[in-house]
Amino acid sequence: MDWAERKADDPWATERLSAVERADAADCRSPFEHDRDRIIHSVTFRRLQGKTQIFAPGEAEFLRTRVTHSIEVAQIGRALAKMTELPGSLVEAACLAHDLGHPPFGHAGETVLDELMHLYGGFEGNAQTFRLLTRLEEKSKAYAGLNLTRATLLSVLKYPYRRSAGAGKFLYEEDADRCEAWLFRGSAHQLLDAAHRDRPPPRTIACQLMDWADDVAYSVHDMEDGLQSGFLLPSMPLERIADWVWYRLQLTAVPDNLTRERVVAILGELKGRLDQPDATIREVTGYYIDRFVSSIRIVPTQRPEGPFDYTLAVPEDIRQECAVFKALTLEFIILDERTTTLAYKGREILSRLFRVLLENADPSAGKQRFELFPRAMRPQLEQQAAGEAGYARTICDYLAGMTDGQALRLYRRLFESTGSSLFEPVQGHC
Structure with missing residues (x-):
C-alpha cells in the first residue's frame, strides 16, 4: 500500500484501543480530527501553559511556554504533512501531544524524576506522554485515557524501546506490556529490547x-x-x-x-x-x-x-x-x-516533594498515612497492590502532572513558614 493512501478511513490506522466507543454518525470530523480535538481539550494540554520551555512561565509575556511551543510545532507539522500528502490532522495531533509528559521545570525536572524513579521503572517524558494518552487523562468512565487511534499513538511513539534496551528513552514496562500487541498488530514490528546503532527504530512516517x-x-x-x-x-x-x-x-x-x-x-x-x-x-x-x-x-x-x-x-x-x-x-x-540556578531549584523542589510524599505513603506513617495527598487520590493509594513501586509511580504521575507554579505552591506549603493560602488549591486533581 502506498503511504499516501493511508487516509482517515483506513480501519487499521483508525482503530481505537478501546472498542467500547462508537462513532457518532452526525459528527463529520475524521478520526484524526477527533484525536486532535481531544488533545486540545484535555486538562493535560492546558497545563502546558504553566510549564517551562526554556524560560519559566511568567518571566516575560513574549517568551514561549510548553503550550505555545506545542502549537507552533503543530503548525510546522501541518505544513510538512501538506507537502507530503499525509493527513494534516494526524500529524497535527501528534505534534500537539508530543510534550504532554514533560514535568515541571523542563528537562531538569525530567532528569531528577528519572533519578528518583531509578528503582521503580524510571521516568521519561515521552513515556509519560504515552501513559497520559492511554491511561491517566480521563475523558470517559468507559475507557482509560483519551482512546486515540492507532495511527495517532504510533505517531507519538518517538522511542519504541523497552527500558531494558538501555537506549535512555523508553516506554514504561507496564504500559509496554498493556499496549504493544495492539499497537503493532498487522505489522512486522514490535518494541525493541535492544538498541541497534546500525538501523533506526521502527517509526511511522x-x-x-x-x-x-x-x-x-x-x-x-x-x-x-x-x-x-x-x-x-x-x-x-x-x-x-x-x-x-x-x-x-x-x-x-x-x-x-x-x-x-x-x-x-x-x-x-x-x-x-x-x-x-x-x-x-x-x-x-x-x-x-x-x-x-x-x-x-x-x-x-x-x-x-x-x-x-x-x-x-x-x-x-x-x-x-x-x-x-x-x-x-x-x-x-x-x-x-541565570537559568541553571533556577533549574537547580526546580530539581530540589521535586526531589524533596517526592521523598516526603513517598514517606507519607509508607505504612510507617500510621494514622497520618496519605494525608498529604489530595482527597481524590487517597482511594487509589489505599487500593495500591504494587507496594512501594506502585506508590512511587503514582507519586511520580502526580508531580509530573503539575505546572511549575503548582509544584512551587505545594513546596511552600510543606516546607516554608510563608506558604500559600489555606484556601488556595495546590492542584485541581482530575
Whole structure:
C-alpha cells in the first residue's frame, strides 16, 4: 500500500484501543480530527501553559511556554504533512501531544524524576506522554485515557524501546506490556529490547514528521527567544561564539561531516542576516523555518507496504544548521547561570516533594498515612497492590502532572513558614 493512501478511513490506522466507543454518525470530523480535538481539550494540554520551555512561565509575556511551543510545532507539522500528502490532522495531533509528559521545570525536572524513579521503572517524558494518552487523562468512565487511534499513538511513539534496551528513552514496562500487541498488530514490528546503532527504530512516517517539526521549532524559536530576551547578543564576537558552540557539539553529538569551519560559516550567515538594518528577528527566524521545512523529502523502502516503510530525508547541510542552532541555545541560554540556578531549584523542589510524599505513603506513617495527598487520590493509594513501586509511580504521575507554579505552591506549603493560602488549591486533581 502506498503511504499516501493511508487516509482517515483506513480501519487499521483508525482503530481505537478501546472498542467500547462508537462513532457518532452526525459528527463529520475524521478520526484524526477527533484525536486532535481531544488533545486540545484535555486538562493535560492546558497545563502546558504553566510549564517551562526554556524560560519559566511568567518571566516575560513574549517568551514561549510548553503550550505555545506545542502549537507552533503543530503548525510546522501541518505544513510538512501538506507537502507530503499525509493527513494534516494526524500529524497535527501528534505534534500537539508530543510534550504532554514533560514535568515541571523542563528537562531538569525530567532528569531528577528519572533519578528518583531509578528503582521503580524510571521516568521519561515521552513515556509519560504515552501513559497520559492511554491511561491517566480521563475523558470517559468507559475507557482509560483519551482512546486515540492507532495511527495517532504510533505517531507519538518517538522511542519504541523497552527500558531494558538501555537506549535512555523508553516506554514504561507496564504500559509496554498493556499496549504493544495492539499497537503493532498487522505489522512486522514490535518494541525493541535492544538498541541497534546500525538501523533506526521502527517509526511511522507521521512520527518522523512530528519529530522534525519539533526539531525545527526548538532550534529556531528557542533561539528567537534567546535573542528577544538578550541572552543571545548579535554583537558578541563570532569566533568566541563558534568556539563555545563547537565545544558543546563535541560534548553532545556532532552531525556527520560537520567541522568547526562549517560552524563558523553557519553562525556567520545567521549573524549577517541579523545585522541587516532592514531585517527583523522574526523575518530571520522565518527564513530558517521555511528553509528547514521545504528541504525535506520522503524516501520509500524497496517494497513499501505501510507507514513504517518510509524515511524522512533531510539534507545534510540542513541537519547541520539545525544542530548548530540547538547547540547555540543550549550553551548560551539553557546553560547560562541565570537559568541553571533556577533549574537547580526546580530539581530540589521535586526531589524533596517526592521523598516526603513517598514517606507519607509508607505504612510507617500510621494514622497520618496519605494525608498529604489530595482527597481524590487517597482511594487509589489505599487500593495500591504494587507496594512501594506502585506508590512511587503514582507519586511520580502526580508531580509530573503539575505546572511549575503548582509544584512551587505545594513546596511552600510543606516546607516554608510563608506558604500559600489555606484556601488556595495546590492542584485541581482530575
